[in-house]
Amino acid sequence: MFTINPNASDYCYDITGEIQSYPTTLFWNKSTDCCSWDGVHCDETTGQVIELDLRCSQLQGKFHSNSSLFQLFNLKRLDLSYNNFSGSLISPKFGEFSSLTHLDLSNSKFTGLIPSEISHLSKLHVLFIWNPSGGLYDLSLSLGPYNFELLLQNLTQLRELALYGVNISSTIPSNFSSHLTTLELADTHLHGVLPERVFHLSNLKTLVLSDNPKLTVRFPITKWNSSASLMQLYLYGVNITGRIPESFSHLTSLHDLDMGYSNLSGPIPKPLWNLTNIESLILRANNFAGQLEFLSFNRNWTQLKRLDFSSNYLTGPIPTNISGLQNLTWLYLSSNYLNGTIPSWLFSLPSLQSLDLSDNHLSGKIQEFKSKTLLIVILKQNKLEGPIPKSLLNQQFLLALLLSQNNISGHISSAICNLKTLVLLGLKSNNLEGTIPQCLGEMSIWILDLSNNSFSGTVNTTFSVGNQLNIIKLDGNKLQGKVPPSLINCEKLEFLDLSNNELNDTFPKWLxxxxxxxxxxxxxxxxxxxxxxxxxxxxxxxxxxxxxxxxxxxxxxxxxxxxxxxxxxxxxxxxxxxxxxxxxxxxxxxxxxxxxxxxxxxxxxxxxxxxxxxxxxxxxxxxxxxxxxxxxxxxxxxxxxxxxxxxxxxxxxxxxxxxxxxxxxxxxxxxxxxxxxxxxxxxxxxxxxxxxxxxxxxxxxxxxxxxxxxxxxxxxxxxxxxxxxxxxxxxxxIPVELDQEEEEDLPMISWYAVLMGYGCGLVIGLSVIYIMLSTQYPTWFSRLVVQLEHKITTRIILCSDHQVFNLILILQKITSYISMYFRSPSSLKLLTLTLYF
Known part of the structure; x- marks a missing residue:
């Protein structure tokens, strides 16, 4: 019923990132016993098919209710995960497998309502229906509130329940199976308050409720029944009320804790210090404040591999006398208010893989890294100075190097050509100079940002055929010459910025x-x-x-x-x-x-x-x-x-x-x-x-x-x-000719201008009259009066504004008061025109 398409199992990766799908059904041979086929397991006594494992089998097509699959009445385990049954509904007939103990329909693009018949599978131990391709953006699978309660009520043997990315849109009932070891309800639109009974499930090992912002979690104050067994607690993006209680001290088996984006505040809670087996601690994007000094005297986190306190309000320097974090592989302290220099112990971590200290106030030089396993180094937006450490340019697996917005100086060494796996190189807004290495266009880089430095010379970089460059930013330098023609090989380029340089060329139309x-x-x-x-x-x-x-x-x-x-x-x-x-x-x-x-x-x-x-x-x-x-x-x-x-x-x-x-x-x-x-x-x-x-x-x-x-x-x-x-x-x-002077822009008249003009005009007018009287009415004065009268008449015709006429009335009243001081009609006329002009 299905075609084989490798892209139908595109989420099947192993730990190295290699695709691990396999066309299982392609090699089924009808001439042989089906019990020998890949993915098929039979009961040794009866010969009946009891297990069917088609996980990551590259199957694509519609899954119909008349499928011969539903004739396998004795199935105990069924895994159809990581295939592509896009547009297919989950058939009610899945509820007829009365012996089924394991059902996995994850990541197979089923849509619609999960049928209530699933709750008939009373022997079910494992139920996985993941839909991460939908999630917050497209909840194409849903489980009505009533069905959710019915599901929990009937499936009393459940050990593992994962409905990640399924739209449940309800509160969480409290009638969970006492056998439950795994509960994953991330991104399911849950709301209300999490029942405290969940924390007292004695066998619970994994609790995942992330990405439910309307869900409120209140931790028990006293010791939990699941304290000894709980190993993974993911509450990323839920609303946690209150502070971390002392009961956390009893989570002695906890390996992974993620409470990012959960509205937590105050100092880093002391109960977390007692988590002796903690390997991953993520508290990013909360409101934690204070300093990191507790790291100096905390001796319990010897197993810690991943620490994320980014996007909080932590202040002060990073402690210098730390000895208990030698197993750290990931350290994220970005977007805080940390200052001082980066301590030497951090550069000496032997297994460090990912470091993000960006967006702080750290200063000083970047020391040489001891680790040879670096994957990501992000130190942008600080006050770091000095050259790029040589150890960073000799990393075999480095994927991202972002040192932008610092005071890094010197040249880019040709040793950067050794970074064969580098995908992101961000060095913008530093004091780097010299020429741009030619090899950058021949590497595996996707993003190349060298903007706002002092690079000079021509762009000699050779952009090879088949390169992966998506963004190139060389703006804000002193580059000269022409746009390199080899840019035409950047077929994946979306963003090219060469601005604010000294490039001298015609338009590169071939782009x-x-x-x-x-x-x-x-x-x-x-x-x-x-x-x-x-x-x-x-x-x-x-x-x-x-x-x-x-x-x-x-x-x-x-x-x-x-x-x-x-x-x-x-x-x-x-x-x-x-x-x-x-x-x-x-x-x-x-x-x-x-x-x-x-x-x-x-x-x-x-x-x-x-x-x-x-x-x-x-x-x-x-x-x-x-x-x-x-x-x-x-x-x-x-x-x-x-x-x-x-x-x-x-x-x-x-x-x-x-x-x-x-x-x-x-x-x-x-x-x-x-x-x-x-x-x-x-x-x-x-x-x-x-x-x-x-x-x-x-x-x-x-x-x-x-x-x-x-x-x-x-x-x-x-x-x-x-x-x-x-x-x-x-x-x-217009029946009035304008003088050449009138070709200037005519200003608008506002009452501020009227008052200013009146004051200035009065002074000038009186001065002109005084000169006129003292020179006994010269002929040039008569011509001046005629020219002014002509210009002002022209303005009145052009403006045609009631404010002009109101102004004239005011000026007439003013001139009537001062007319007694001047006997000449021309002088009075000049004063009036001067005031108006």
């Missing part, structure tokens, strides 16, 4: 052939010439070519190929990011100019679609095809030599948040249709040759004068004012 390139940033270099390309760039979402010397017309052929920009991202509630494969330890940040500011995006959402071609020498018209890129969030063509009109097609950019066309030679009117852009938060059309009325309504009512300044013909400033009495554009044939 458009990279099939999944989504972010291309070349800003602030010395690129030059026109952009002519027929290459695809189909997946590009962010392209920043600003602050270069590109010229010619805007590349219409380039815009035509931006297929990913022609789709508005779905707001599904699940955020998706560009190049996000290792987001748990590395985030591909990007600085973009949007909404008038340089902003750093810690991660780039797939919906953040940006085009920035500002500060170049582009000329010609803005192509109307831009209106087809309906996913655009930010568009910046400022500081070029563009002319023509603003295309009305921009009204189609319904999610546009920032539009900057400033400092060009764009003319014509601002289309009223642009008022339909309801997401537009920032608009800059300043310093162009625009005319006519500013559109009214919606977002345009929120933009200030700075959005339009430097456009002589724009009317309607500020936005609250009318643009003429009927809201139409004033006629271009």
């Amino acid at each position: 458009g052939d990279l099939p999944i390139l989504q972010v291309l940033k070349l800003r602030s270099n010395k690129f030059y010439g026109p952009i002519r390309t027929d290459n695809l760039f189909t997946q590009i979402r962010v392209i920043d070519l600003s602050s270069n010397g590109f010229s010619g017309e805007l590349p219409m052929s380039l815009f035509q190929n931006f297929q990913a920009m022609k789709i508005i991202g779905e707001n599904s509630g699940t955020r998706k990011y560009v190049a996000d494969s290792y987001s748990n330890i590395y985030k591909s940040s990007l600085i973009v100019t949007t909404k008038g500011l340089d902003l750093e995006l810690p991660r780039v959402l797939t919906t953040q679609i940006i085009i920035d071609l500002s500060m170049n020498r582009f000329e010609g018209h803005i192509p109307s095809i831009i209106g087809d890129l309906i996913g655009l969030c930010a568009l910046n063509f400022s500081h070029n030599v563009l002319e023509g009109h603003i295309p009305t097609s921009l009204q189609n950019l319904s999610v546009l948040e920032s539009l900057d066309l400033s400092s060009n030679k764009i003319s014509g009117e601002i289309s009223q249709q642009l008022a339909s852009l309801t997401f537009l938060a920032v608009l800059n059309l300043s310093h162009n040759h625009l005319v006519g009325c500013i559109p009214k309504g919606k977002q345009f009512d929120t933009f200030g004068n700075s959005s339009y300044q430097g456009n002589d013909g724009v009317r309607g400033l500020p936005p609250s004012r009318d643009c003429g009495r009927d809201g139409r554009v004033p006629q271009e044939t």
